[in-house]
Amino acid sequence: MSKIPVIEIFGPTIQGEGMVIGQKTMFVRTAGCDYSCSWCDSSFTWDGSGKDLIRQMTPEEIWSELKRLGGNGFSFVTISGGNPALIRNIGELVRILKDNRMKICVETQGSRWQDWLYDIDQLTISPKPPSSGMKTDFAALSEMLDKLKARNGSGHISLKVVVFNDEDYQFAKEVHRRLPAIPFYLQVGNDDTTSEDREKLVRHLLGKYEELIRKAMGDEELKDVRVLPQLHTLVWGNKRGV
Ligand SMILES: C[S@@+](CC[C@H](N)C(=O)[O-])C[C@H]1O[C@@H](n2cnc3c(N)ncnc32)[C@H](O)[C@@H]1O
Numbered sequence: 001m002s003k004i005p006v007i008e009i010f011g012p013t014i015q016g017e018g019m020v021i022g023q024k025t026m027f028v029r030t031a032g033c034d035y036s037c038s039w040c041d042s043s044f045t046w047d048g049s050g051k052d053l054i055r056q057m058t059p060e061e062i063w064s065e066l067k068r069l070g071g072n073g074f075s076f077v078t079i080s081g082g083n084p085a086l087i088r089n090i091g092e093l094v095r096i097l098k099d100n101r102m103k104i105c106v107e108t109q110g111s112r113w114q115d116w117l118y119d120i121d122q123l124t125i126s127p128k129p130p131s132s133g134m135k136t137d138f139a140a141l142s143e144m145l146d147k148l149k150a151r152n153g154s155g156h157i158s159l160k161v162v163v164f165n166d167e168d169y170q171f172a173k174e175v176h177r178r179l180p181a182i183p184f185y186l187q188v189g190n191d192d193t194t195s196e197d198r199e200k201l202v203r204h205l206l207g208k209y210e211e212l213i214r215k216a217m218g219d220e221e222l223k224d225v226r227v228l229p230q231l232h233t234l235v236w237g238n239k240r241g242v
């Protein structure tokens, strides 16, 4: 039976980011990423520090674990990582979730394609700005969006760019300029992913959020934009598994 490298399964919790913020959901986080963003808040999925947490699980085992944790109290499952789009076998998990009438949300950076992406109900694509140290392949990104749009339209897709500085903000605008038809989100970057002082972190991030709101509201070139914080970080700080 085909297996999937899973580093954590948790929930129910709220989706803290993007197009379905506030949605009650379970989470499946896969191990491994083709990127290595300088500020990645989930670097334990790819930098070796979480290697003892990785379990090779069959899609059935993942579904059992979701049921064990969430009982009958959920109808939404979010798959994140790392980059879940590295893993072909997630197609089988998607099938099981669909058979059980789950809605599925996926978080990916848009660097890799899998056919199961066609079956995702809420797909968040998060191209990486300069501060991450990564380079976005816009041709590959456009190709991915064209494929998705041709099959299912684009109502269920969004673009979410994390912003840490002005260069990132300019990059975010470029993403929106190139792909104006896709719902566009700006997300506040958390530049202190190791702090255990929640109060201090929240005060700092709310300040950053206000700054980003002010910038976007005063920007005539950005009309159709949503500006969001990471809600789970405001509620729980840098705690893992929430
Ligand atoms: C950990 S990533 C996993 C999915 C996928 N690799 C991606 O980057 O889209 C999930 C989301 O968290 C965002 N993220 C990662 N580190 C962050 C940070 N320090 N502050 C704000 N958002 C962050 C990513 O941009 C992405 O939208």
Ligand SMILES: Nc1nc2[nH]cc(C(=O)O)c2c(=O)[nH]1
Residues within 6 Å of the ligand: 013, 014, 015, 016, 017, 042, 080, 081, 107, 232, 242
């Ligand atoms: N509550 C909560 N919402 C999230 N939205 C995206 C997350 C992620 O790490 O992909 C995440 C996460 O880790 N927790």
Ligand code: SF4
Residues within 6 Å of the ligand: 033, 034, 035, 036, 037, 040, 041, 042, 043, 045, 081, 082, 083, 109
């Ligand atoms: S692409 Fe996502 S998981 Fe990978 S390093 Fe960047 S933020 Fe982290």
Ligand SMILES: [Mg+2]
Residues within 6 Å of the ligand: 041, 042
């Ligand atoms: Mg996260």
